[in-house]
Amino acid sequence: MTPVQVITDESLSAPYVNDFCITFSTVNGSGSATANLTVLRALFKMGIPVSGRNIFPSNIKGLPTWFTIRVSEQGYLGRLEKDAVVVAMNQKTILEEADWLVNGGVLLYADHLDLPRMRDDIVLYPMPIKKISSELEIPRQIRTYVENMIYVGILAQVLEIDLSKVKEALAYHFKEKHSALDMNYGAVRAGFDWAAENLVKKDPYRVAPMNATEGYILADGNSAAALGSIYGGMQFSGWYPITPATSLPEALIEYLPLLRTDEETGKASYAIVQAEDELSAIGMTIGAGWGGLRAMTATSGPGLSLMAEYLGLAYYAEVPVVVWDVQRVGPSTGLPTRSAQGDLTFAHFMGHGDTQFIILIPGSVRECFEFGWRALDIAEEFQTPVIVMSDLDLGMNHWLSKPFEYPDEPIKRGKVLWEKDFEAIEERLNVLGKKWGRYLDIDGDGVPYRTVPGNRRIGSSYFARGTGHDDYAGYSEDPETWKRGLDRLSLKLETAKEVLPKPVDEKMEKAEIGIITSGSTYPAVEEARDLLAKKGIRTDYLRIRALPFTDEVPAFICNHEKTYVIETNRDGQLKQLLTLEFPDLARDLRKLSKIDGMPLSAAWITDQIVVKERD
Amino acid sequence: MTPVQVITDESLSAPYVNDFCITFSTVNGSGSATANLTVLRALFKMGIPVSGRNIFPSNIKGLPTWFTIRVSEQGYLGRLEKDAVVVAMNQKTILEEADWLVNGGVLLYADHLDLPRMRDDIVLYPMPIKKISSELEIPRQIRTYVENMIYVGILAQVLEIDLSKVKEALAYHFKEKHSALDMNYGAVRAGFDWAAENLVKKDPYRVAPMNATEGYILADGNSAAALGSIYGGMQFSGWYPITPATSLPEALIEYLPLLRTDEETGKASYAIVQAEDELSAIGMTIGAGWGGLRAMTATSGPGLSLMAEYLGLAYYAEVPVVVWDVQRVGPSTGLPTRSAQGDLTFAHFMGHGDTQFIILIPGSVRECFEFGWRALDIAEEFQTPVIVMSDLDLGMNHWLSKPFEYPDEPIKRGKVLWEKDFEAIEERLNVLGKKWGRYLDIDGDGVPYRTVPGNRRIGSSYFARGTGHDDYAGYSEDPETWKRGLDRLSLKLETAKEVLPKPVDEKMEKAEIGIITSGSTYPAVEEARDLLAKKGIRTDYLRIRALPFTDEVPAFICNHEKTYVIETNRDGQLKQLLTLEFPDLARDLRKLSKIDGMPLSAAWITDQIVVKERD
Amino acid sequence: MGNFSRDTKTNAIGLTREDYRGAPSTLCKGCGHNAIAAQIIAACYALNISPEDVVKFSGIGCSSKCPTYFLSRSFGFNGLHGRMPSLATGALFADTSLIGIGLSGDGDSASIGMGQFKHVCRRNLPLVYIIANNGVYGLTKGQFSPTAEKNLELKRQGKNPYLPVDICMEAMAANATFVARAFAGDPKQLRELIKAALNHNGTAVIDVISPCVTFHNLDQSIHSYAWGKKHERQIHEISFIPDREEIVIDEFEEGTVKEIELHDGTSILIKKIGGDYDPTNRFQAFIMLEDAEINNLLLTGLIYLDTKQEPMYESFNLPDAALNRLPNEKLRPADETLEMVNSWML
Amino acid sequence: MGNFSRDTKTNAIGLTREDYRGAPSTLCKGCGHNAIAAQIIAACYALNISPEDVVKFSGIGCSSKCPTYFLSRSFGFNGLHGRMPSLATGALFADTSLIGIGLSGDGDSASIGMGQFKHVCRRNLPLVYIIANNGVYGLTKGQFSPTAEKNLELKRQGKNPYLPVDICMEAMAANATFVARAFAGDPKQLRELIKAALNHNGTAVIDVISPCVTFHNLDQSIHSYAWGKKHERQIHEISFIPDREEIVIDEFEEGTVKEIELHDGTSILIKKIGGDYDPTNRFQAFIMLEDAEINNLLLTGLIYLDTKQEPMYESFNLPDAALNRLPNEKLRPADETLEMVNSWML
């Protein structure tokens, strides 16, 4: 066993409480996820703000994988680039791990790993995992899984994590499976006890109970989106598995039976169909939307590319449908298990011909829930596709959040006409000597009235198509008719602007520069603004939540001499769209974007802005 | 028989020679195409500049269809909105036809059609087609086809079209089929003779021989593109039928055996495969491009949408491939037989993630030929997809043109390494202590060296993929590696700019305003500039032929107070991309776009600019 | 409707044939697809199906234009090339009491749409899935479709080098529960098959050889009228019986007539022609199809029927009312539940 | 290479097994796909195929990652999900002397890739097309694939309501000329089948039941090792004979051994097990597959072989030299010809 090194540098021994980053380095498929989540949950239960990020390879077993917990007294949720504490369980990456440690950081490692020559400014704690494990009664086939709990125990001892909270976390995980709970907690306890007896603490990191998570939840964006959709009355989803979107439909499958089974009849108010591919998934979903169901699907880049043709049809034939694009790194298959915001311009211009899509961009798990229901409302109100752009970071990671909020507006179905409504509108139009037409703009807002199959009233039916059609859905190649139809679609999107989520802004007194961002970069930016302020750079901030842009956006840019547009892609796509829409303001915009698959860190943002501002 | 009306208005009887528009209104599937083309060719052979446009429905038989010939002494090729002469063979549309006639225009109509009440400012010539036909010996099953030749004869008489040229045109069409030629010419003659005897000319329109087409050809853009590609050494195409692209691969199928069969061995130097859909067409074509074949395909909007995922792969895995997008009206199935320039922004941002495509935009059939070979060179030189954006108007219509020009540059295969080359580069790198890597940027221009399957040299192979990879094509999820890779792709496109076709500009003395356009709007714009000049509005003109934009573009905009961007779509897509690239100049750009399926006319452009300039 | 100079006869629900019509066809005169439209009209009229109870779907092609030409009073959606089945799947879930009729082409279903075609069969979505099969792409003017026979020569395309897709064989392989072949030149049988299909509780594939008179009707080609007339072999005489009470098999017919009951009390009556053929036997179906292929026959009739396989809806626990008519209260869980949900979030 | 402490035995072209290896597998230990990689290596080594003569293709999935793990010295392309066949088609035209090996999954080929799978079979592109069939989506963590049996239950997905796609049946329906099924737990037969496939002049589909030990290996599921071991029935004992001169069928074996000659002078030797099975008979193939389905058997062996159907390249009149090696002179028609072309333009 390598002896624990003694760090002499004074600064390092000053205690760091509740403000650092722990990374677990393991091999995927080894069952470490439960252990890591248990630590996350225990910290949460101690009342300390935390967030958990999974950095995993695109394979199933045997490759390096990392789980990072940010512990942050102040409640910052963004990624930190350096670790304070690393739990190293993977021989292959142990050197790398050490590289990412801060000066004075801690490396806990399984002592059966070969320890290569190490930097000498860190604290090393070898952990006799195998030995401890051998003293426990664990069935052979689950031994490696349960062994992970030993490091949980050791870590708890080192960082002073409350064991009772660890137990609560395990109880949450194993639910009714008491024997599993006991066995796992036994392993935690064994690790904890071993460390108490054998390990001399030489590092300055620890946690201490707080009261900052009460009333909060820990959730991932995909579950939030699924739940929001369920509360939004979603009824149909055709879907096809793809990382990192899969867990969204899988959450639907999990939660729908619990929440949307009719109490009296025991019947489902929804249907979820796993399709044979994305072309079919979107086809089914659009079919359902056309049929009058609240319809949605979720996919990621490659799937979205495959949906381009069908979404063009939905745009032109005016079919409500919601598509969640949980973005990963592209182009092409790219980095399927890494995060990016690189689909924005594609989604905006998707499909041949003149198209335009309503895009919503949630920036937190809570907003994922909210946009879950809101997107369905907007799609039906405006009879058009709504693309909701989330990403892997937001969708698959664990975020501290205020609880989901019950929708504060009733379900909006838009201008759907059932038999009675149809009769009424027929009468209304009759007076004007007119007839109802599926694409007739009766209200002058670009939004026509629609009927759906099953409406048995004669005259309410129509034949939908992606080919040219007139106000009455009749086939038409007439030039004027075509032009009028497309112009109405533009008008409709103009009308829609009014109900789209407005951007969120936060001001700082005497701020001179602005920051615009969207989606999952929010926490890093929030933190960066504080860091910048400390350096004397005061910033205002606008988070865009929908496209087409509403008037608050140009106003914000106007009010600042310079505005940084911060995003996770190569080409600065949000900035591109802002430029396109507000060219007169473009000279005041600064691109600040990066695409390497990792969520942006506050440190990077701060550095970049500082350098640019000091230039 | 309705008597020929006498027009008294003097102005109308002043002769119009070689400057008007003839439209044939028929029923599709009735075999009128041959007759109409015969007129077009005869006029061409008389030395008169002509162009022919087909305005046809998206069905096979029985619906109204129009063929318009513009006869233009000055050589204008754009669409005219009004007809001078109409040959009406379709009962259903005869009233409509009359509406499009200019004051004093001529309506020739088959006298078995019911003539509704007509405006009285036009000349009517009933044609006893059935009667004349009954006197000819024509087999029953082809009678309706041959009958069309009768109106050719009558029209020839009315407009003074040279009968010997009509015969030459027929001879071209029927080639060795002498009896068909005789029978058809017989019908022409019969019509001609009947008119000579029975028809009193009351209208001012006629044609007169000129010498303006010598050395010229009449061609459609799709054939030109196919031939250009053949001269560019195209070797493989996977394709799938879609209007209006189909005639491009079909021209390949027609011409390749004639031009690319090895004289000695009788073997083909190419392979064309009709795929099962566009996903497969592009897959095959990309496979071939990767395999070291000069590979291309052609499609239209819906097909392009389906190709988005695969083109993203080609962009990222750096596979040379050329895609001709012969645009029709979208979104969705739209108007499949009408023309537009509506796929530009989609093509530019196609596919999820950060992508960027080289786009070429030919503006004439001659350029279709040129870009046919050039696109293949550029794709291979830069190992990237090249999208060539044509449209229905350019691709399927008949255009007067200078002859195709033999490529003035040798075939460029780019940095392909065969066994010997590979050895050489290995040695070169050896000296530097390096190894060849598929994605290694040896020359610092962003363009790596590639090998292709069949290279038997050990070490020359690599495993291509759409997932993250390093310089050596090894699988990689490393953040820095990803970022570097994408940045190199940007650099590569920068490098490519140098060889992309520069915009074409034409200046007018003392011009104050600029016009930017691209593709098939060229002839209308050319003519509009003359019209505008006559009204005192002098314009400079820039035709964009490639994206990314080269430096000439901003320079042009800078040099004009105001620049109209003229295009055939709703959203002003070229203007959007210009705005994005040159936001500082955007305030000087004016959107002038229209999407109704019809090619723009010089009159419309002129009116729009006059109104705007006079405001 | 209202035009009383036309046929005024009505069916049991008081509708005239006129009520089942569509817009005037813009297909070529003589196109097989027109015959299909006519027989759909006839079948729906005869079965007293209210047009409001039908939803039509199609992809892209001449065949896919066809739904415009029948049942104007029904809802319909002319979707994307090759993607009709997915559209129908989603839409039919909205109201499973609706009868879905999908009309597609051989290009639409056997080429670009192969995947969706196969997968909808596998799911057994209740849908009358008619493929108007002419061996050619009509709407794009005469390229080979995947059902074109090997070595077929077409004007601009040269010679077809590949073996044809057999749509019935594909449906069989995909476990379709109703597989039939018909010939547009044999309207009576087509009509009976459509009637049976309309009452089948699952995907009913009807491969209709439907000649393209404009691009592909040469006598020697297997998708032409002439070839069909000459080579058609009905495997049986089929009639659909709306009410099985009515079936009386007289002595004379015994042994030569077979009744197959459908899920809803209706039946198919099958009269032997020549050999004994049991359409509920998969082995026989495969052999029959292979045999027809080898012997160059246009085999028509009900090739396979499985009434036991449950329809797609079955496993979804759907309510009796149409999903698309559920009131908002049924769609949004109650306020109270959210607290519980939040408590799960850890 | 060069590492002489390893296996130094060489084959007839002087290569060691090492020369056929790929990168270390990142698949799960025990994954059936690893067995497939191993047998591809073994077959290529045994047949003295130079790795430089092979090109590898795949789609997306655990199975599609597999080509990284064999034949590092070959070119390869890991393409898009479901689109391997088209990629292979284009690439192989570049040099038809190359041997194409495509490796795909059941999701990759029977779900999203159904269309391309069927159409490449129909075209008879010379390609060894291996489908590593585990009844599940491995890489996306355990959803149903279309080959999953009806009523199968999976952790997060519930119960599979649909009938499974039978890959061999699909290949048969698509007129594939070489259709085999193997089991990753039976490496010897798999190897012989791969050898035969490598010498087949057309598309050779091998449906390999290849268990996913991580998400889908419960004993009762038909894609598990346990089930396979228990239910496997070899339809014959198969061996590939590189040089048919060598075949000596001794008296003892007569009547129980059959030789099928391949296009290149190699042969497949088939030894009867139990019944008489003729893999060149399509009728028998269909019946055998149906039978296996009904009787719950994992049927393995060469199910169908047609050596007469011409390979795809045949109708393209290709030169002897690889297309991708044609010099520029052969690609651009001479200057003079353009005048003629221009004269056509009217």
Ligand SMILES: Cc1ncc(C[n+]2csc(CCOP(=O)(O)OP(=O)(O)O)c2C)c(N)n1
């Ligand atoms: C994505 C896409 N690709 C191509 C087309 C062009 N297209 C229209 S119809 C058609 C073929 C139709 O053939 P089939 O289904 O056999 O119908 P038919 O016209 O023969 O009845 C094609 C390729 C299209 N509309 N969409």
Ligand SMILES: Cc1ncc(C[n+]2csc(CCOP(=O)(O)OP(=O)(O)O)c2C)c(N)n1
């Ligand atoms: C267009 C697209 N959709 C979805 C995915 C996600 N995806 C990756 S692998 C896979 C399934 C693979 O299943 P299978 O082919 O059976 O391979 P296995 O992993 O089981 O070997 C899916 C759906 C993708 N990469 N691309």
Ligand code: SF4
């Ligand atoms: S082209 Fe052929 S398929 Fe199309 S309508 Fe005419 S006959 Fe029918």
Ligand code: SF4
């Ligand atoms: S997840 Fe399944 S298919 Fe994928 S590597 Fe592991 S065992 Fe194989």
Ligand SMILES: [Mg+2]
């Ligand atoms: Mg067809």
Ligand SMILES: [Mg+2]
């Ligand atoms: Mg699988």
